[in-house]
Amino acid sequence: MHYAELKQAREELTGPGGVFEITEIEVRGHPIRTYRHAPPSVREVWLSTVQFADRPYLVYGDETISYADAHAQVNAVAAWLADQGIVAGDRVAIAMRNYPEWMLIYWACTSCGIAVVGMNAWWTPDEMAYALNDAQPKALFTDQERLERLRQCEGVAADLKLVGVRLSGPAPGVTAWDDVVAAGGAMPDVVVDPDADACIFYTSGTTGHPKGAQLTHRGCVGNLFNLMYAAASSALAVERATGVAPPETPPIPAVLITTPLFHVTANNCGAYATTAAGGKLVLMYRWDPGEALKLIERERVTSMSGVPVMARELINHPDFASTDTSSLLALSGGGAQVPPDLVLKIEDKVATARPSTGYGMTETCGIITSIAGDFFVDRPDSAGPAMPNFEARCVDDDGNTVGVGEVGELWVRGACVIKGYINRPEATAESITDGWLHTGDVARMDEDGFIYIVDRKKDMILRGGENVYCAEVEAAVYRHPAVAECCAFGVADERLGEEVGVAVVLKPGETLTEAELREHCGVIMARHKVPRYIWFMDEALPRNASGKFLRRELRDRLSPATVPA
Structure with a gap:
């Protein structure tokens, strides 16, 4: 394999004078690695795409929005925000499906230094209310379904400005998207601080409430450069090793976005890289492998990114063989570890x-x-090497770096590490030490710097790319009056990676069915967090000496086959 060439390519690209030259600066009192030639903010990334005016940008159903149209609408949204007195440092929330408007609002806000609050479209009214009260946005852009949920929220600021996207009709107190866009206007001339918040993306919290992670402009731009660097270093290494050069004029990317834009997988990775290259984003109403195949053929999609199960469902679909997928250059997985067998199946079948x-x-x-x-096929169980703007190390429980090949928690430090969690200084201090982010993932690193994720240190279930924390599930189950104790854990699932399971002990004399408990949880939590597997136990759950449930012991002892009929 081409590992010597890869090492040489990495050093050449990131060294002095390299396209991806790395330098060290101080941010928030800590030394971090960053790209010398990266633009200072997301604003510059978006404004640079004006050169692609005639190209198609956003495709949704039978709609196509060109870059020229997109810039006009982004400018109109930015002007409307300025007219409302919403300026740099403020926040604006988005709660909707993956409609084209999501990206237009995002670019408008970030280009003005306004932080986007990405709201999970699956949240219940209570979860929506929590995030709105936590983030305190000045405005909310929402679609019909989320607007109806908003009407059920209690305690949300009465002065929150609402803009409705693709509503079924006029709504009291809601400005129509068409009216915002029709007013037109120019992009305000502002200078955006590289270390200002670009967006607030919520990640499930171990205490039952999600935490609002502060992603900075420097971090978001750094991630874009990481994506470009990853492609460039791999291509250069293969060219040096084989003598086969990539095409002088690579195809303009057309990327099928299959996961929610309120996550970094779709937004910061899929949308950023495609937009910066003047490519086309193909959006879906919801994931459907048959529909995805039709879009790949119709739109000449070059890449599809999603959780690994999506690639598996695509290549296993009965229409796969009869669909023209010859435009596809990459099938990528994120949000969950790609099973090694799937790596080889993609290589073999596409x-x-x-x-x-x-x-x-x-x-x-x-x-x-x-x-x-080639590198993934050779090492299908690896996640690859760390990007150059990260320092990475595996540590023991005392924070000491372990040796090559030894297992420890992965810590990273660099330009892309978040500023912290809004309104959660204790959670920030617990997760970040001297600039080092504790990933919560147990990993090992080989002699070439390739990282292998072994397990998760946190009590977290990764269901189809969505983080579900055991404590959050347990908190919901405990709210049922019949429950004495419970313990949640992940159950292996071929399709989604993991499903939510919970072992429950009822109070003496109480009765409860699986259906009743799921209905109870469904009122409190988003659907994907509701337990699929429920075991009603006749004895107390196993605990250690300090009284903590032995979660792993339960997970190993119970299986879907043991769920009572």
Whole structure:
């Protein structure tokens, strides 16, 4: 394999005078690695795309929005925000499906130094109310379904400005999107601080409430450069090793976005890289592998990124063989580890596409590592090497770095690490030490710097790319009056990676069915957090000496086959 060439390519690209030259600066009192030639803010990234005016940008159903149209609408939204007195340092929330307007609002806000609050479209009214009260946005852009949920929220600021997107009709107190766009206007001339918040993306919290991660402009731009660097270093290494040069004029990217834009996988990775290259974003109403195949053929999609199960469902679909997928150059997975068998299946079944993945998290504005093509096929159990604007190390429980090949919690430090969690100084201090982010993932690193994710240190279930924390599930279950004790854990699932399971002990004399408990949880939590597997136990749950549930013991002892009929 081409590991010597890869090392040489990495050093050449990131060294003095390199396109991706790395320098060290001080941010928030800590030394961090960053790209010398990166633009200072997201504003410059968006404004640079005006050169692609005639190209198609956003495709949704039978709608196509060009870059010229997109810039006109982004400018109109930015002007409307200024007219409302919403300025740099303020926040604006987005709660909707993956409609084209999501991206237009995002670019308008970030280009003005206004932080986007990405609201999970699956949240219940209570969860929506929590985030709105936590983030305190000045305005909310919302679609019909989320607007109806908002009407059920209690305690939300009465002066919150509302803009309705794709509503079924006029709504009292809501400004129509068409009216905002029709007013036109110019992009305000502002200078955006690189270390200001670009967006607030919520990640599930271990205490039952999600935490609002502060992704900075420096971090978001750094992630874009990581994506470009990953492709460039891999291509250069392969060219040096094989003598085969990539095409002088690579195809303009057309990327199928399959995961929610309120996550870094779709937004910071898929949308950023495609937009910066003047490519086309193809959006879906909801994930459907048959529809995805039709879009790949119709729109000549070059890359599809989503949680690994989506690539599996795509290549296993009965229409796969009869669909023209010859435009596909990459099938990538994020949000969950790609099973090694899937890496090899992509390589074998898709003639033109190579497998790829990026391991990362909300707290790093996107990817920490990346691996693709020949390297991924050679090491299908690896997440790849860390990107050059990260320092990475595996540590023991005392924070001491472990040796090569030894297992420890992965810590990273660099430009893409979040500023912290809004209104949560204790959670910030617990997660970040001297600039080092504790990822919560247990990993090992080999002699080439390739990282292998072994397990998760946190009590977290990763269901189809969505983080579900055990404490949050347990908090909801405990709210049922019949429950004495419960313990949640992940149950292996071929399709989603993991499903939510919970072992429950009822109070003496109480009765409860699986259906009743799921209905109870569904009122409190988003649907994807509701337990699929429920075991009603006849004895107390196992605990250790300090009284904590032995979660792993329960997970190992119970299986879907033991769920009572």
